[in-house]
Structure formats: structure tokens, C-alpha cells
Amino acid sequence: MAERADVVFVDGVRTPFGKAGEKGMYWNTRADDLVVKAIVGLLERNPSAPKEQIDDVAIAATTQAGDQGLTIGRTAAILAGLPKSVPGFAIDRMCAGAMTSVAMLAGSIGYGQYRLAIGGGVEHMGHHPMGSGVDPNPRFVAERMVSEDALVMGATAERIHDRFPHLTKERADRYALGSQRKTAAAYEAGKIQQDLVPVAIRTAEGWGLATRDEVMRPETTMEGLAGLKTPFRPHGRVTAGNASGLNDGATAALLASADAAKEFGLNVKMKLVSYAFAGVDPEIMGIGPVPATEKALRLAGLKMDDIGLIEVNEAFAVQVLSLLDHYGIDDDDPRVNPWGGAIAVGHPLASSGVRLMNQLASQFAERPDVRYGITTMCVGLGQGGTMIWENPNYSRKAAKKA
Amino acid sequence: MMTDYTKIDFSELETLSDDEVVTHSYVRDIPISEGRTLALITLDNGRDHTRPNTLGPKSLLEYAATLDGLRERAAAGEIHAVAVTGKPFILAAGADLSKVAEIPSREIALRMGQLGHHALGKLSEVGVPSFAFINGLALGGGLEIALNADYRTVDASTPAVALPEVFLGLIPGWGGAYLLPNLIGIENALKVVIENPLKQNRTLKAGDVLELGIADALFPSVNYLEDSIRWADGVVSGRVKVKRPNEPGKVERLVKWDAAIGIARKMLQSRIGSVPKSPYAALDLLKAAKSGTKAEGFEREDEVLADLIAGDQLQASVYAFNLVQKRAKKPAGAPDKALAKPVTKVGVLGAGYMASQFALLFVRRLQVPVVITDLDQARVDKGVAYITGEIDTLRDKGRISPDEANRLKALVHGTTDKSEFADCDWVIEAVFEELEIKQQVFAEVEQFISPEAVLATNTSSLSVEQIGAKLQHPERVVGFHFFTPVAVMPLIEVVKTSSTDDATLSTAMVTAAKLKKNAVITADTPGFVVNRLLAVLLGEAMRAVDEGTPFETVDEAMAPLGLPMAPSHLLDLVGLKVGAHVLDTHHAAFPDRFYRSENLHRLADYGKLLEKDDKGKVKGFDKGAMKIVSGGTNPSSPDEILTRLQDGLARETKLMLDDGVVSAAEDIDLCMILGAGFPFQMGGLTPYLDRVGASERVFGDTFHHPPIRGVDA
Structure with missing residues (x-):
């Protein structure tokens, strides 16, 4: 009989994130190749993980067509050279795709059905622009189930500003500036690069190698941010500067039961404590992390005070601020995204969840004083997702010192 | 420096x-x-x-x-x-x-x-x-x-x-x-x-x-x-x-x-x-x-x-390479591929060695049912056993998967009941090389098959037109001449008679391509292309021998062409009986141009030309054979033999082109490269004949304008 198990995050990697569109570095690179390279890089870093004993490969993509179609978890597994006996599937929860793949695999591991699994996600927003090929049911509008803003993410972010007038554009810009600076500092210290797998890219000037995120703007200033257009509303608050952009990229993570990790000599970077997904009004989807985090904390029996590190996806600065505001956390609290976030490095929708985990895991290694951390993100059509993780390097002594 | x-x-x-x-x-x-x-x-x-x-x-x-x-x-x-x-x-x-x-x-x-x-x-x-x-x-x-x-x-x-x-x-x-x-x-x-x-x-x-x-x-x-x-x-x-x-x-x-x-x-x-x-x-x-x-x-x-x-050889080689790479893939005179009829079942008349090789090739390449037949069940069973044995060998060598082997074996079937040919779209005969027999097997099977089914003959020396002469639908008859070994040699001469219709010809061309062979369309003339030119070569060789030139000298005389083998080895490979038969049929068709050799028949009866060691390696000429061919009193010099050969080849090639046997000199060269292994450095045949002056001697011109030759020649 299968026995219930503890779930651990062994390792995670990602491709550098590119700028979507013809001028982006991945324009001539297939989406499936991006996630395949992430999987190959992940397995190369963990050679003791027996490939034939991987129980499943779950890869998320928001648009599941073209080079992100054909059951991408299965095709990516084959293309990555995994034995054909290893199954795979595709999964989707828009921005929380990779997070959902990790959560659902974790459920299977926790219930004793799986021992080793690969989760991750990919979004090539250049090849698959947001909203392409969608066909929303007319009832959404006819029956006023959701407002028209619900499908325009920037418009939902403007709604957060409406609801919380004290979350001003100036605060959002300042948060965005901080994200750029923290990312620049983390790059300078080589912290981000440690989990990147380089990707060969074909360009008009021949083959190149993607080794860094393409969209970072370390030169950002408050003045510069203040002058940007507000594309979602005249005289609005949401700009290209205080939001994540349109990006291409992929992530992959290796999950295991605690005993499988021990058996195969796999290093454990994080232990899973709880996870939760929750829904909110679609037209103000950015506040989704609040109920999701409430629920995950409740399931874990923890309070926000117990959380030492927060990796929150920066789809929009204001959406991060709404979460922090809810818990009374300062905009520049050092626990929050210490190495910056999606505003600086980008947000290829379904891939981002594992990027949050990679960074939290790397910070855990540096911070034995921290016992718990969360990864959380908002999701289109009014959702939020949160996963709470425990630091295996935690020591009481270190905590006391700190 | x-x-x-x-x-x-x-x-x-x-x-x-x-x-x-x-x-x-x-x-x-x-x-x-x-x-x-x-x-x-x-x-x-x-x-x-x-x-x-x-x-x-x-x-x-x-x-x-x-x-x-x-x-x-x-x-x-x-x-x-x-x-x-x-x-x-x-x-x-x-x-x-x-x-x-x-x-x-x-x-x-x-x-x-x-x-x-x-x-x-x-x-x-x-x-x-x-x-x-x-x-x-x-x-x-x-x-x-x-x-x-x-x-x-x-x-x-x-x-x-x-x-x-x-x-x-x-x-x-x-x-x-x-x-x-x-x-x-x-x-x-x-x-x-x-x-x-x-x-x-x-x-x-x-x-x-x-x-x-x-x-x-x-x-x-x-x-x-x-x-x-x-x-x-x-x-x-x-x-x-x-x-x-x-x-x-x-x-x-x-x-x-x-x-x-x-x-x-x-x-x-x-x-x-x-x-x-x-x-x-x-x-x-x-x-x-x-x-x-x-x-x-x-x-x-x-x-x-x-x-x-x-130099000459590179220019000829590049020409030959382009023939093989390009012209072979777009055969001259081929009708629209869209006219080709689907081939969903193949019938093979005969179950002997050649017929079995055809069946094996068709089932492997087309992956459709193949039915073979012969005079009695014992011959049929032997043929089927050979084919399934070959499939098992391919499987054991890892060339095909066990599933693929099962699939192919299940597709091969032997019978003495010709009614089982009723739904064949393509029937090919590989029975004894005699006109009446071929006419008879086609006439017999025509009773059962649809009027559209293609009848292909592998004859090498008979008239395709005559083979189909007694049929109700001669327009579906086409020559489909393989070279041995069937699995290896890349050429098929597809022979078009005056009555072959375009749908049949197109089916033959498309089928040849599916068999992964290169097809060249030829007219229904004796020997088509390859055998007719090899008959010149063997005929000139035997003429010189019969006149008293030592066999070694004949081999030596023809060596400057750089062919894959000397005439004596070629005779040994194709078989002395076959060689004699080829010379006879060409002599019968063109008595004043082709030589037939009584000595070659005697050699065939004797059964041996070359002396070989236990491993089959040639050590020299057989003494008994040399005795049989001795007695000529008018030996030729190597130069005379070479000139006669070159001129004979130039003459027959020119005649074939004049008679429209193939579309162009390029097709003759393609046939000789793919069907007889003539070397790239000769450009097949015609660039060689031009550069050694044979074309000029025989018809006062060259096959190619300008001739294919080196820049400093």
C-alpha cells in the first residue's frame, strides 16, 4: 500500500526570460524547446535522480496550441530524452500554471501515489499573444457575470487603485523602482544566474546564447516612471513601468517525497507545508493572493508573523501592494522579494510560479534564521494561489542570533 | 619558398x-x-x-x-x-x-x-x-x-x-x-x-x-x-x-x-x-x-x-553526379504523377528466385498484400518460405522491428488459384524467358483481374508489345526490367510500347519510385538500353577471342575504360549461358551489327571460364576453357579491340538516340551508371565516347555540345 508522504522541493531552474515579440531573443526559438531545455538543465543538475522512476511530468501553458500544444508535458518529456515509460500531461491556470502543476504533483506525492515528479511551465507570449484564440462565452457579458475589464489584466489593476485609493501611483512606481534595483543587485551578486539554464538562440546575426533576462531596466528612475503612458485608462495609474511585461520563458522543478529524496541522495531545498487557491471577482483579480494566503496559512496553522520570506509575483506593483497592505507589511519590507521580481525580470505567464520557488529556495539556503516562506501570485479571471514552504536549513540558533 | x-x-x-x-x-x-x-x-x-x-x-x-x-x-x-x-x-x-x-x-x-x-x-x-x-x-x-x-x-x-x-x-x-x-x-x-x-x-x-x-x-x-x-x-x-x-x-x-x-x-x-x-x-x-x-x-x-x-575525369564526374542527383529524380518523359493508379495489392506470377525477390521488394516497400503463384503448391510454398525467411533475417539483423516483420509476413500469401489475383492492381510476371509462356500467363490472369490492373513484365530480351499482343487490354502492359541483385541495383528500365497508356506508364514510374528505384523510360527495342550496350561489349570481346586474341589481351584492351570489371569477369558474373543468350538475341535482332559466338555456347556447356580458389577469388583463366576458345588465327591488338569497342558503343548509342529509345544521351548515361555500374569518371558513357574521339569517328560529331571534358585538354 502506498503511504502518505512529506513533499519536498529538490531543485528548480528556468530559462532566462525574454522580451515577447519579433525583437525578443526567443522569437526564433520554439516554446516547447524552452521548457525542454529547462527540464534537461534540471536533470543535469540532479544526476542522481533516476529518470526512469519519474512518475509524471506536468507542464503548464496558458495557450495550449501550436508549439505549446500537443499535451506539452508529454511531448516535452519525450523531447528532453526521458524514457518513454515516463508519462506527462498539460495543465493550465493562466499565471499560476507552474504553481498549480507543482501543487497538484505535490498532492499526488503527498497521497503516496508518486515519488518523483517534474513540474513547470512555459509561455511564449511572442508566439501566443495574450487573448489570441480565445472565445469567451457571451453570457459573461450578457448576464453581467464579469465586467469587460475582467479580461484586460491592466484594467483589473486599475480597479485595485480604485478600491484602495491610498495605494497611489507614486507608491506603485516606487515599488517598481525597488524591484529593478533589487534585481540589479541580485544579478551583480550572481544570485539570479545560479538557477538559469542558458539557451542557444537563433538570430539574424547567427547563433547566440541567452544567459540573462532580457527586459531588466536597472537604469529606471522615479522621474522616468512618472512620465510613462497609462495604456489602460487616460490619466490612469498602471504603466509599463509598474507592471510586468510580455515575456517568453520556461521553468522546471523536481519534486519528491521525503523518503525518495533520501533514497536517491537528492538535496532538499524546501519542504512543502500547505497550498491553497482561491477565487475573487475577476475584474479585480489582483487581490487574489489575499484569500489564497489566508487559506494556506489556516491550513498550515500559521500566521503571517511566522513567515520570514515572501516571494510574490509582481504582475502589477499595485497588486503586490494590496497584499502587503492587507497584512500591514511595509511596501519596502526586506522580507518581500529580496531579489526583485517580475517587474524587473518578466512574467511569462504559466512559467512564473516555479521562478518564485527557485528564488525562495535559494534564499532559504542563505537564511537559516528563516523557518517559513511563501510563494504567492494572482491569476487571471479572479484567482490567487499561495504555497507555504519550510526551510530545511532552519536553525533555532541562527534565528535567535537574527 | x-x-x-x-x-x-x-x-x-x-x-x-x-x-x-x-x-x-x-x-x-x-x-x-x-x-x-x-x-x-x-x-x-x-x-x-x-x-x-x-x-x-x-x-x-x-x-x-x-x-x-x-x-x-x-x-x-x-x-x-x-x-x-x-x-x-x-x-x-x-x-x-x-x-x-x-x-x-x-x-x-x-x-x-x-x-x-x-x-x-x-x-x-x-x-x-x-x-x-x-x-x-x-x-x-x-x-x-x-x-x-x-x-x-x-x-x-x-x-x-x-x-x-x-x-x-x-x-x-x-x-x-x-x-x-x-x-x-x-x-x-x-x-x-x-x-x-x-x-x-x-x-x-x-x-x-x-x-x-x-x-x-x-x-x-x-x-x-x-x-x-x-x-x-x-x-x-x-x-x-x-x-x-x-x-x-x-x-x-x-x-x-x-x-x-x-x-x-x-x-x-x-x-x-x-x-x-x-x-x-x-x-x-x-x-x-x-x-x-x-x-x-x-x-x-x-x-x-x-x-x-x-582534367576530363572531374568534369565527367560532376556531370554524372548531377544525373544521379537530379535527372534520376525527375525522369524524362514521365507522365503526370496524378495519372498513376493506386497499387493496393500486388500479384507476382511465378514463385522462383527472381519472383520471390520481387515479392520481397514489393511487400517491404509498398506494404500491401502480395500474392505469388506458380505451377504447383510445392513451388509456391518454397517461394513463400524464402520470402518469410528473408523477412526473419531482416528482423534478426535489427533492420526491421518484430512488429514490422509480423506485418510483412502476414501480407505475403501463396496460391495456385489465380482467382485470388482478382483484386490486384499490379501484376508482374517473372516466368521463363519465352514468348509463348509469358503470353499465356498474362492471358490466363487477365480473366480474373480488372481491366485497369497493370500487367508488368520483367523480360530482358523479348518484345513487351508481343508479350501483350494477345490480351484484351494491351494498353495496361508495361516493361519493368530490374537488374540483379534486385534488392541492390538501383535501376529499372520502364519499357513503353506503342499501346501502353499514360495511366499505366505513370503507375509504373510511381511504383518504381516507391520501390526506391530510379526508373528510365525506354522504347520497346531489343535489349532496351543496358543489355544492348553490354551486348556490344561482350560481343566485341568474344569476336576478338574467337579470332584468336588471348582472353587476357581482350581484358587488358578494354581496361582503359575503367569499368568495374573486365569482360571475362562480367561473363562469369552474369553466367555464360545468359551471356550467350544475350548475344544471340541481339544478333538475331541486328545481325549485321551484333556478334554471336558459338564458342561462348561451348563454354556455357563446359560450364567454366575462370579458375577460382576455395573462397571464390579468381586466380586466372580455366585451362579447359582456354582450350575451347583457342584456334583463332587472326588475333587483334589491344588498340584495335579498344577502338572497335568504342566505335561499337558510339554507333549503338547514336542509333538509340536517333530511334528515340530514350529521350537524350543523359538517359543512356544514367542507365549505364545505375544499371551497369559504369564509372563517374566516364560520365556514364557518352562523355567518354566524345572525349576519346569515338563519336567523331562514327558520326562526325559529339553527343554533347560542348563536349564534357577538361579545360586544358
């Missing part, structure tokens, strides 16, 4: 290449560890994989200029390594052959070789470690780009790496003949430069490239470029140490080198004779590569390359 390539003016070459599809050299900087930079050159002609990168003068000059720029950057400390790779699936397919054939003089030919050395050689002189990432197809000059680098990696899925120059009448003349033996040892180099090109132009797979020591590392396709860059980074930083176990040492140079060359030379002489120039030129270059400097090696290659490019 060595050639100083920097002092040579290559501008004349550039003007020759107005329409060159230029392979560009793009450069991007790649950050590697410890703050270093690798400059990555990508060779890309901007076309998709169906038009591989090739290296004409403009491409080479651009590559040279790119490397000059990188050498300056290396000197300035801006870059720490240089690597070259190709567009997806292709590094480069070598020199632009269309340009080579257009070279107007030996002087320009010399420049072409020098330009290659000038450009490719720069990769080893950039001042920092240089790498070639063999990401795909690398042929000839493409591989020589890589050989000029300090280190090489190869993509595990690379389909073909080779130095095929000798196959085309050239030599690896952009460094390959010097660099390769000094990298992987003389025996390995002989395999790559000489053996493989002569084995139907065999190429190396990625695993071979690593094992031979051409590449220092192999990486899977999925991450090939990333892995190669990381490996190069390791070499530059000293983390990766490169070992080359096949690199020749002192002992190899002192002891093994010359011996290996000697063995190879003997092998060449016994396999291809001494007529083809390029294999021996390559051999001499490999021998000389044992000692001396790289510059000396490159200079030798320049001179040899110039001689070959300016």
Missing part, C-alpha cells in the same frame, strides 16, 4: 561567382566563464535545410575577412576563443560544385584550391583556441572547416559527415588530405578519404566521428550548442583536458604509415583498376602527409586539386 596566400589576388574568382548563393559568416559574442568571451561564427546562406550551406569564392572571402577581424579582436584581448557552427542541421556541404564545373582554366582551378586554404586555414591562426561545432551535415570543405580548428564537437544526431571528394573525382584539397591523417592516424584517414567514398559514397554518423577521433566530444542534439559552448569554456579555462588517442605517434609514422598506404594501393588496384585518377592522387597526398609541414601539405593539395579540376 611556401605559397604566401595573402599575396594572391583572388578577385578573378569573385567575378566568376555572380550568382553564388553566398554562405555568410555571422558573429556573435558569447559570454563564458571568468569574464571571457567566445566569438561564435554562424555559417548561414539564408535558405532552409533543402539548400545546404556551400562554399563558393564569395563565401570563402567573407569567411576569411571575418576571421581576420576576429584575429585582431583576439590580439586586442577582446575575445578568448573562436568557434564556428552552421545553420540548423547543417555545418556546410562543401565546395559549390556548380562553380567547380565552370572553372575555365588550370590557373583558376589552382586559385580555387588556394582560396580554400587561405580562408579555412585562418581558423588555426586567430591567436586564441579555435573550435568547430559540427552541428549537422559536414561534407568535403564543410568538414575541412572543422579540421582547421584546434578542437571539435559533434551533434549526436548529425546525419552525415564525410570527405566524399574521391567519389566525385576530386581530393580533400582544403586541408583534409594533410590534416586528417595527422589527427586520426593513417588507417582511419584512409577509411574516410578513400574507402568510404568508393563504397557508394558511405558517410560517417556522429558516433563514428567521435570514435575515429575527428571530434573530441559528442553532445546530444537537445542541448548541443549550449553543451558545446560549455565544453569549449572548459577547454579554454583548463578544466577540460582533451585526449587524442588516435593521433599518430612516431611509431605509426615510422612503421605503419607506408605499409598502410601500400595495402590501400593494392586494394584500390584490385577494386577499381588504375584508370580513375583521384583515388590515387588522394593516396599520394595521404602518403606525403606523414612528414613535412602543414604549409607544404597545403601546397601539394593546391597543385593536385588544380590538375584534377582541369
Whole structure:
């Protein structure tokens, strides 16, 4: 009989994130190749993980067509050279795709059905622009189930500003500036690069190698941010500067039961404590992390005070601020995204969840004083997702010192 | 004083290449560890994989200029390594052959070789470690780009790496003949430069490239470029140490080198004779590569390359190569493919050896039901057993999967009940070569099959028209003449009679292509193309023998053509009875032009021409056989025999063209190359006949205008 198990995050990697569109570095690179390279890089870093004993490969993509179609978890597994006996599937929860793949695999591991699994996600927003090929049911509008803003993410972010007038554009810009600076500092210290797998890219000037995120703007200033257009509303608050952009990229993570990790000599970077997904009004989807985090904390029996590190996806600065505001956390609290976030490095929708985990895991290694951390993100059509993780390097002594 | 390539003016070459599809050299900087930079050159002609990168003068000059720029950057400390790779699936397919054939003089030919050395050689002189990432197809000059680098990696899925120059009448003349033996040892180099090109132009797979020591590392396709860059980074930083176990040492140079060359030379002489120039030129270059400097090696290659490019054999070889690569794929006179009728079931009349081979080929290639029949159940069972046995052998060798073997065996069926042929779309006969018998089996099966089903005959000597003469629907009869061994020989002569309709002809052409054979359409005339010309050859040989010329002298007299085998060996291979029969039928058809030999019938009755050892190796002529053919009193000289042969071939070829047996001289050449193994250096047949003057002697003109020959001839 299968026995219930503890779930651990062994390792995670990602491709550098590119700028979507013809001028982006991945324009001539297939989406499936991006996630395949992430999987190959992940397995190369963990050679003791027996490939034939991987129980499943779950890869998320928001648009599941073209080079992100054909059951991408299965095709990516084959293309990555995994034995054909290893199954795979595709999964989707828009921005929380990779997070959902990790959560659902974790459920299977926790219930004793799986021992080793690969989760991750990919979004090539250049090849698959947001909203392409969608066909929303007319009832959404006819029956006023959701407002028209619900499908325009920037418009939902403007709604957060409406609801919380004290979350001003100036605060959002300042948060965005901080994200750029923290990312620049983390790059300078080589912290981000440690989990990147380089990707060969074909360009008009021949083959190149993607080794860094393409969209970072370390030169950002408050003045510069203040002058940007507000594309979602005249005289609005949401700009290209205080939001994540349109990006291409992929992530992959290796999950295991605690005993499988021990058996195969796999290093454990994080232990899973709880996870939760929750829904909110679609037209103000950015506040989704609040109920999701409430629920995950409740399931874990923890309070926000117990959380030492927060990796929150920066789809929009204001959406991060709404979460922090809810818990009374300062905009520049050092626990929050210490190495910056999606505003600086980008947000290829379904891939981002594992990027949050990679960074939290790397910070855990540096911070034995921290016992718990969360990864959380908002999701289109009014959702939020949160996963709470425990630091295996935690020591009481270190905590006391700190 | 060595050639100083920097002092040579290559501008004349550039003007020759107005329409060159230029392979560009793009450069991007790649950050590697410890703050270093690798400059990555990508060779890309901007076309998709169906038009591989090739290296004409403009491409080479651009590559040279790119490397000059990188050498300056290396000197300035801006870059720490240089690597070259190709567009997806292709590094480069070598020199632009269309340009080579257009070279107007030996002087320009010399420049072409020098330009290659000038450009490719720069990769080893950039001042920092240089790498070639063999990401795909690398042929000839493409591989020589890589050989000029300090280190090489190869993509595990690379389909073909080779130095095929000798196959085309050239030599690896952009460094390959010097660099390769000094990298992987003389025996390995002989395999790559000489053996493989002569084995139907065999190429190396990625695993071979690593094992031979051409590449220092192999990486899977999925991450090939990333892995190669990381490996190069390791070499530059000293983390990766490169070992080359096949690199020749002192002992190899002192002891093994010359011996290996000697063995190879003997092998060449016994396999291809001494007529083809390029294999021996390559051999001499490999021998000389044992000692001396790289510059000396490159200079030798320049001179040899110039001689070959300016000579007759290369021009004929390029012509032949284009026939095989292009014309064979678009057969002259073939009707629209859309007219072809689907073939969903095949019937084979006969269950003997030939019929069984047909059945095997059809079931493997078409994967449709194949039914065979014969006079009685015992013969049928024997045929089916042979076919299933061959399928099992393919399975046991791993050529097909067990599932595929089961599928094929289930498709093969034997019967004596002709009604089982009712739903066949294609019926081919392989019964005894006698008109009445063939007429009878077709008439019998016609009762059962639909009026549209194609009836194909494998006759080699009978009139296809007459075979179908008694049928209700003669318009569905077509000749489908294979060459033995059926599985190996690439030619089918598709014979069109005056009544064959376009749908039938199209079905035959499409079916031949599905069988992976090259088809040439011929008229329904005796011997079609290949046998008619071989009948000239064997007839002239026997005429000379019967007149009193020793058989050895006849073999010797015909040797200057450089055919794959002497007439005596050809007779031995096809069988003396068959040989006599071929001469008889041609003599009967054209009594004043074709010779028939009573002696050959006697030899056939005696059963033996050559004396062989236990392993089947020919030791000489059989004494009894020589006695049978002795008695002639009017021997000819080798020159007389050769002239008679050349003139006879020119005469029959001209007559065939005048009678419209095939569309053009090119088709005669294609038939002789694919059906009789006539060599590339002859261009098949007609370029040879033009250049030796036979065409002029026989009909006062040449087959080709201008004749296909060297520039300095």
C-alpha cells in the first residue's frame, strides 16, 4: 500500500526570460524547446535522480496550441530524452500554471501515489499573444457575470487603485523602482544566474546564447516612471513601468517525497507545508493572493508573523501592494522579494510560479534564521494561489542570533 | 619558398561567382566563464535545410575577412576563443560544385584550391583556441572547416559527415588530405578519404566521428550548442583536458604509415583498376602527409586539386553526379504523377528466385498484400518460405522491428488459384524467358483481374508489345526490367510500347519510385538500353577471342575504360549461358551489327571460364576453357579491340538516340551508371565516347555540345 508522504522541493531552474515579440531573443526559438531545455538543465543538475522512476511530468501553458500544444508535458518529456515509460500531461491556470502543476504533483506525492515528479511551465507570449484564440462565452457579458475589464489584466489593476485609493501611483512606481534595483543587485551578486539554464538562440546575426533576462531596466528612475503612458485608462495609474511585461520563458522543478529524496541522495531545498487557491471577482483579480494566503496559512496553522520570506509575483506593483497592505507589511519590507521580481525580470505567464520557488529556495539556503516562506501570485479571471514552504536549513540558533 | 596566400589576388574568382548563393559568416559574442568571451561564427546562406550551406569564392572571402577581424579582436584581448557552427542541421556541404564545373582554366582551378586554404586555414591562426561545432551535415570543405580548428564537437544526431571528394573525382584539397591523417592516424584517414567514398559514397554518423577521433566530444542534439559552448569554456579555462588517442605517434609514422598506404594501393588496384585518377592522387597526398609541414601539405593539395579540376575525369564526374542527383529524380518523359493508379495489392506470377525477390521488394516497400503463384503448391510454398525467411533475417539483423516483420509476413500469401489475383492492381510476371509462356500467363490472369490492373513484365530480351499482343487490354502492359541483385541495383528500365497508356506508364514510374528505384523510360527495342550496350561489349570481346586474341589481351584492351570489371569477369558474373543468350538475341535482332559466338555456347556447356580458389577469388583463366576458345588465327591488338569497342558503343548509342529509345544521351548515361555500374569518371558513357574521339569517328560529331571534358585538354 502506498503511504502518505512529506513533499519536498529538490531543485528548480528556468530559462532566462525574454522580451515577447519579433525583437525578443526567443522569437526564433520554439516554446516547447524552452521548457525542454529547462527540464534537461534540471536533470543535469540532479544526476542522481533516476529518470526512469519519474512518475509524471506536468507542464503548464496558458495557450495550449501550436508549439505549446500537443499535451506539452508529454511531448516535452519525450523531447528532453526521458524514457518513454515516463508519462506527462498539460495543465493550465493562466499565471499560476507552474504553481498549480507543482501543487497538484505535490498532492499526488503527498497521497503516496508518486515519488518523483517534474513540474513547470512555459509561455511564449511572442508566439501566443495574450487573448489570441480565445472565445469567451457571451453570457459573461450578457448576464453581467464579469465586467469587460475582467479580461484586460491592466484594467483589473486599475480597479485595485480604485478600491484602495491610498495605494497611489507614486507608491506603485516606487515599488517598481525597488524591484529593478533589487534585481540589479541580485544579478551583480550572481544570485539570479545560479538557477538559469542558458539557451542557444537563433538570430539574424547567427547563433547566440541567452544567459540573462532580457527586459531588466536597472537604469529606471522615479522621474522616468512618472512620465510613462497609462495604456489602460487616460490619466490612469498602471504603466509599463509598474507592471510586468510580455515575456517568453520556461521553468522546471523536481519534486519528491521525503523518503525518495533520501533514497536517491537528492538535496532538499524546501519542504512543502500547505497550498491553497482561491477565487475573487475577476475584474479585480489582483487581490487574489489575499484569500489564497489566508487559506494556506489556516491550513498550515500559521500566521503571517511566522513567515520570514515572501516571494510574490509582481504582475502589477499595485497588486503586490494590496497584499502587503492587507497584512500591514511595509511596501519596502526586506522580507518581500529580496531579489526583485517580475517587474524587473518578466512574467511569462504559466512559467512564473516555479521562478518564485527557485528564488525562495535559494534564499532559504542563505537564511537559516528563516523557518517559513511563501510563494504567492494572482491569476487571471479572479484567482490567487499561495504555497507555504519550510526551510530545511532552519536553525533555532541562527534565528535567535537574527 | 611556401605559397604566401595573402599575396594572391583572388578577385578573378569573385567575378566568376555572380550568382553564388553566398554562405555568410555571422558573429556573435558569447559570454563564458571568468569574464571571457567566445566569438561564435554562424555559417548561414539564408535558405532552409533543402539548400545546404556551400562554399563558393564569395563565401570563402567573407569567411576569411571575418576571421581576420576576429584575429585582431583576439590580439586586442577582446575575445578568448573562436568557434564556428552552421545553420540548423547543417555545418556546410562543401565546395559549390556548380562553380567547380565552370572553372575555365588550370590557373583558376589552382586559385580555387588556394582560396580554400587561405580562408579555412585562418581558423588555426586567430591567436586564441579555435573550435568547430559540427552541428549537422559536414561534407568535403564543410568538414575541412572543422579540421582547421584546434578542437571539435559533434551533434549526436548529425546525419552525415564525410570527405566524399574521391567519389566525385576530386581530393580533400582544403586541408583534409594533410590534416586528417595527422589527427586520426593513417588507417582511419584512409577509411574516410578513400574507402568510404568508393563504397557508394558511405558517410560517417556522429558516433563514428567521435570514435575515429575527428571530434573530441559528442553532445546530444537537445542541448548541443549550449553543451558545446560549455565544453569549449572548459577547454579554454583548463578544466577540460582533451585526449587524442588516435593521433599518430612516431611509431605509426615510422612503421605503419607506408605499409598502410601500400595495402590501400593494392586494394584500390584490385577494386577499381588504375584508370580513375583521384583515388590515387588522394593516396599520394595521404602518403606525403606523414612528414613535412602543414604549409607544404597545403601546397601539394593546391597543385593536385588544380590538375584534377582541369582534367576530363572531374568534369565527367560532376556531370554524372548531377544525373544521379537530379535527372534520376525527375525522369524524362514521365507522365503526370496524378495519372498513376493506386497499387493496393500486388500479384507476382511465378514463385522462383527472381519472383520471390520481387515479392520481397514489393511487400517491404509498398506494404500491401502480395500474392505469388506458380505451377504447383510445392513451388509456391518454397517461394513463400524464402520470402518469410528473408523477412526473419531482416528482423534478426535489427533492420526491421518484430512488429514490422509480423506485418510483412502476414501480407505475403501463396496460391495456385489465380482467382485470388482478382483484386490486384499490379501484376508482374517473372516466368521463363519465352514468348509463348509469358503470353499465356498474362492471358490466363487477365480473366480474373480488372481491366485497369497493370500487367508488368520483367523480360530482358523479348518484345513487351508481343508479350501483350494477345490480351484484351494491351494498353495496361508495361516493361519493368530490374537488374540483379534486385534488392541492390538501383535501376529499372520502364519499357513503353506503342499501346501502353499514360495511366499505366505513370503507375509504373510511381511504383518504381516507391520501390526506391530510379526508373528510365525506354522504347520497346531489343535489349532496351543496358543489355544492348553490354551486348556490344561482350560481343566485341568474344569476336576478338574467337579470332584468336588471348582472353587476357581482350581484358587488358578494354581496361582503359575503367569499368568495374573486365569482360571475362562480367561473363562469369552474369553466367555464360545468359551471356550467350544475350548475344544471340541481339544478333538475331541486328545481325549485321551484333556478334554471336558459338564458342561462348561451348563454354556455357563446359560450364567454366575462370579458375577460382576455395573462397571464390579468381586466380586466372580455366585451362579447359582456354582450350575451347583457342584456334583463332587472326588475333587483334589491344588498340584495335579498344577502338572497335568504342566505335561499337558510339554507333549503338547514336542509333538509340536517333530511334528515340530514350529521350537524350543523359538517359543512356544514367542507365549505364545505375544499371551497369559504369564509372563517374566516364560520365556514364557518352562523355567518354566524345572525349576519346569515338563519336567523331562514327558520326562526325559529339553527343554533347560542348563536349564534357577538361579545360586544358
